Amino acid sequence: MANLDRCLNIWDLRAAAQRRLPKGVFDFVDRATEDHIAVANNRSAFERIKLRHRALVDVSKRSVATTLFGKPASLPMAIAPTGAAGLCWHQGELELAKAAAKAQIPLTLSTASMTPMEKIAAVGGRLWFQLYVWKQRELSHQLIQRANRNGFEALIVTVDSPVSPNREYNTHNGFGLPFVPTVRFTLDIMRHPAWTTGVLMKYFGSQGFPKHENYPDEYKSSILSGAGSRDALRADSLAWEDIAKFRDMWPGVLMLKGVNRPDDAIKALSYGIDGIVVSNHGGRNMDSSAATLDVLPEIAEAVGDKMTLILDSGVRRGSDIVKALALGAKAVLTGRATLYGTAVGGEAGALKAINILKNEADKTMAYTGCRTVDEVSPDIFWGYREGNRLMGAA
Amino acid sequence: MSTLDRCLNVYDLRAAAKRRLPRAVFEFVDRGSEDGVAVANNRNSFERIKLRHRALVDVSGRTMNTTLFGKPVSMPMAIAPTGAAGLCWHEGELELAKAAAKARIPFTLATGAMTAMEKIAQEAGPSVGGRLWFQLYVWNRRELSYQLIERAHRAGFEALIVTVDTIVPPNREYNTHNGFVLPFTPNVTFTLDIMRHPVWFSQVLMKYFTTIGMPRNENYPDEYKRMSRDDPTTAQMVRQDSLNWEDIKIFRDKWPGILMIKGINRPDDALKAIEYGVDGIVVSNHGGRNMDSVVATIDVLPEIAEAVGDKLTVILDSGVRRGSDICKALALGAKAVLTGRATLYGTAVGGEAGAFKAINLIRNELDKTMAYTGCRTVDEVTTDIFFGGRQGNRLYERVMDEAAF
Numbered sequence: 001m002a003n004l005d006r007c008l009n010i011w012d013l014r015a016a017a018q019r020r021l022p023k024g025v026f027d028f029v030d031r032a033t034e035d036h037i038a039v040a041n042n043r044s045a046f047e048r049i050k051l052r053h054r055a056l057v058d059v060s061k062r063s064v065a066t067t068l069f070g071k072p073a074s075l076p077m078a079i080a081p082t083g084a085a086g087l088c089w090h091q092g093e094l095e096l097a098k099a100a101a102k103a104q105i106p107l108t109l110s111t112a113s114m115t116p117m118e119k120i121a122a123v124g125g126r127l128w129f130q131l132y133v134w135k136q137r138e139l140s141h142q143l144i145q146r147a148n149r150n151g152f153e154a155l156i157v158t159v160d161s162p163v164s165p166n167r168e169y170n171t172h173n174g175f176g177l178p179f180v181p182t183v184r185f186t187l188d189i190m191r192h193p194a195w196t197t198g199v200l201m202k203y204f205g206s207q208g209f210p211k212h213e214n215y216p217d218e219y220k221s222s223i224l225s226g227a228g229s230r231d232a233l234r235a236d237s238l239a240w241e242d243i244a245k246f247r248d249m250w251p252g253v254l255m256l257k258g259v260n261r262p263d264d265a266i267k268a269l270s271y272g273i274d275g276i277v278v279s280n281h282g283g284r285n286m287d288s289s290a291a292t293l294d295v296l297p298e299i300a301e302a303v304g305d306k307m308t309l310i311l312d313s314g315v316r317r318g319s320d321i322v323k324a325l326a327l328g329a330k331a332v333l334t335g336r337a338t339l340y341g342t343a344v345g346g347e348a349g350a351l352k353a354i355n356i357l358k359n360e361a362d363k364t365m366a367y368t369g370c371r372t373v374d375e376v377s378p379d380i381f382w383g384y385r386e387g388n389r390l391m392g393a394a
Numbered sequence: 395m396s397t398l399d400r401c402l403n404v405y406d407l408r409a410a411a412k413r414r415l416p417r418a419v420f421e422f423v424d425r426g427s428e429d430g431v432a433v434a435n436n437r438n439s440f441e442r443i444k445l446r447h448r449a450l451v452d453v454s455g456r457t458m459n460t461t462l463f464g465k466p467v468s469m470p471m472a473i474a475p476t477g478a479a480g481l482c483w484h485e486g487e488l489e490l491a492k493a494a495a496k497a498r499i500p501f502t503l504a505t506g507a508m509t510a511m512e513k514i515a516q517e518a519g520p521s522v523g524g525r526l527w528f529q530l531y532v533w534n535r536r537e538l539s540y541q542l543i544e545r546a547h548r549a550g551f552e553a554l555i556v557t558v559d560t561i562v563p564p565n566r567e568y569n570t571h572n573g574f575v576l577p578f579t580p581n582v583t584f585t586l587d588i589m590r591h592p593v594w595f596s597q598v599l600m601k602y603f604t605t606i607g608m609p610r611n612e613n614y615p616d617e618y619k620r621m622s623r624d625d626p627t628t629a630q631m632v633r634q635d636s637l638n639w640e641d642i643k644i645f646r647d648k649w650p651g652i653l654m655i656k657g658i659n660r661p662d663d664a665l666k667a668i669e670y671g672v673d674g675i676v677v678s679n680h681g682g683r684n685m686d687s688v689v690a691t692i693d694v695l696p697e698i699a700e701a702v703g704d705k706l707t708v709i710l711d712s713g714v715r716r717g718s719d720i721c722k723a724l725a726l727g728a729k730a731v732l733t734g735r736a737t738l739y740g741t742a743v744g745g746e747a748g749a750f751k752a753i754n755l756i757r758n759e760l761d762k763t764m765a766y767t768g769c770r771t772v773d774e775v776t777t778d779i780f781f782g783g784r785q786g787n788r789l790y791e792r793v794m795d796e797a798a799f
Binding site for chain 1: 444
């Protein structure tokens with residue numbers, strides 16, 4: 001735990017996670033796709049925006065709390081769906097869910113998680129479920145019914161992954177999900193004994209190899225074999241008609257994740273969608289994709305007052321949250337940031353990551369004279385309404 | 395072949411090629427001219443353009459098939475003319491041409507190739523589904539060039555590409571430092587370099603020595619085939635600084651097939667090309683290998699595409715390394731791209747199989763970019779997929795606005 005105490009920001013957690021995890025697992029979490037242009041550009045877009053101090057506002061009673069879909073959240077943030085939490089820590093999704101519940105922010109469970117949703121539901125807190133739509137649609141329909149029965153309040157349909165991205169580093173590392181034991185990855189594991197005993201051996205000692213616990217039975221085992229799952233996962237036929245069906249079937253909050261265009265956002269509105277996540281999948285899919293913070297203003301202009309906008313991809317500091325709020329988001333999702341924490345200390349590490357971001361958001365609000373999240377507006381920016389001068393020039 | 399299996403993108407192929415080739419050969423292929431500014435800028439300009447995912451379009455029936463000059467190709471790409479394929483692999487041009495035929499994309503043979511055009515036509519031509527284009531450096535003695543294109547026509551080449559951006563030989567200083575001269579001429583520096591690459595020496599050079607002898611410019615007139623470019627006679631013969639539009643007029647009269655000009659970078663030149671009856675232009679800065687201050691081709695493409703409309707076929711090259719680059723070029727008005735280095739790296743690593751791999755890597759990336767941006771056919775690829783204005787992306791405009799401050 002001493003390790004965790006020495007981590008003062010997300011970058012520290014990242015460095016500690018890098019030491020702890022096998023390279024195959026760390027790279028899967030940390031890296032993106034192809035030449036890593038999108039992931040770098042996501043960060044640049046945040047860092048380019050400049051804020052100004054507001055002098056002499058009494059901010060002693062400020063609060064970072066907000067409401068999301070009518071219910072309270074202690075911070076305008078939720079945990080993004082990620083597939084590898086269970087490889088960062090034994091039953092990592094569960095740890096992350098506990099941390100989110102404790103921190104009073106929503107957690108999103110991924111379709112590809114290694115913990116069954118029933119077990120996550122037992123933790124309580126606010127739970128969202130992310131859906132990758134399978135080729136056999138009835139399997140997806142069964143899955144969301146299962147999520148509904150388990151009390152998940154929101155469904156997030158990922159729409160930015162029609163094809164699998166070129167994550168070349170996974171192949172070079174001999175790492176793949178489904179998990180394939182290659183020589184290269186085995187050597188990698190052997191170099192990380194703490195992870196092997198603390199994560200992998202715990203799975204072997206209890207349930208055996210980690211599986212996609214929320215997959216239908218016939219695909220669960222394919223986390224090892226891979227056979228059949230590729231075609232089952234084929235998502236390039238996903239279309240708006242599917243969304244119409246999901247809207248009919250899902251009684252709760254329905255979100256689309258991976259919307260980057262104002263026209264798509266307007267269309268989402270017409271399909272009765274409650275919220276969209278402006279996301280480029282953490283820069284992990286299309287390496288040429290625009291930074292989400294750059295596309296946010298025009299999407300907010302198009303639909304901002306009619307649905308809830310959430311932003312992800314690149315959030316590493318509390319100031320990033322404040323910038324996203326100013327440009328029209330109601331909240332952000334964190335994927336890697338909280339996974340690094342999970343990898344370093346399970347629940348405690350994830351909670352630490354959340355609290356680091358909360359603390360930074362709090363300070364940024366104080367510096368800019370914002371007492372509530374509603375007071376965060378482009379007024380805090382240096383430059384034009386839509387952003388700083390650099391953005392405004394466009 | 396296991397090396398080839400481990401190559402998952404063009405940069406992997408480049409790294410493998412670098413290990414395999416003598417430094418002088420690798421740098422001849424890989425580097426640009428002078429300070430390498432143009433080469434880097436070509437890449438930056440592609441990478442600056444940002445695209446947006448399109449949500450929820452059924453792209454399961456998507457295709458990259460298109461037509462170039464009325465005939466089908468499996469993707470909007472062709473192989474650029476390059477002079478050193480034959481030094482990347484024994485009879486590298488032939489390997490590359492076979493890979494192109496198999497991939498159903500056109501192959502361009504360079505004037506400076508080390509394989510005779512008749513051999514290319516025979517083994518990788520229309521009889522095996524190949525489409526062959528011939529690139530021409532115009533010689534000072536024009537009648538030799540006329541004879542050359544007649545020969546290309548007889549051999550069944552469907553298109554002639556006249557290179558117009560190499561008015562004078564560029565300053566590729568590294569070649570001199572490396573002791574590298576084309577056609578291949580041995581010297582101490584290069585010999586030491588070769589000795590450090592025994593695989594290349596045995597698999598490439600020795601195969602030439604035991605068959606045809608020293609590799610040479612097989613498409614040159616006999617009296618020049620073996621002559622070094624530094625030889626005063628040859629230097630005079632390859633002098634191109636008198637090339638002008640009157641020559642194009644003559645080529646148009648003489649060449650019955652598709653006529654393209656390679657190295658157009660200005661809208662006024664593009665308009666002039668239409669006037670002279672040219673069928674297509676290649677917007678090219680020679681891979682950044684000639685004028686180091688040259689603008690990126692993807693940056694000049696929009697105004698050229700706007701100027702010529704659909705009056706001629708616009709093709710882009712210089713800097714294509716990823717399938718997404720092709721999407722960006724199509725969106726900005728190109729009908730296709732040429733790849734030079736990308737497919738040469740593949741050739742250097744695995745001959746035909748390596749070249750084929752390079753083509754397929756790029757094809758796969760293009761397919762994914764089309765899927766992400768919601769394009770089912772190449773005709774659907776427009777600037778609508780861009781983040782920002784018609785001319786490019788917002789970032790690009792920002793940079794320009796900043797510069798105007």
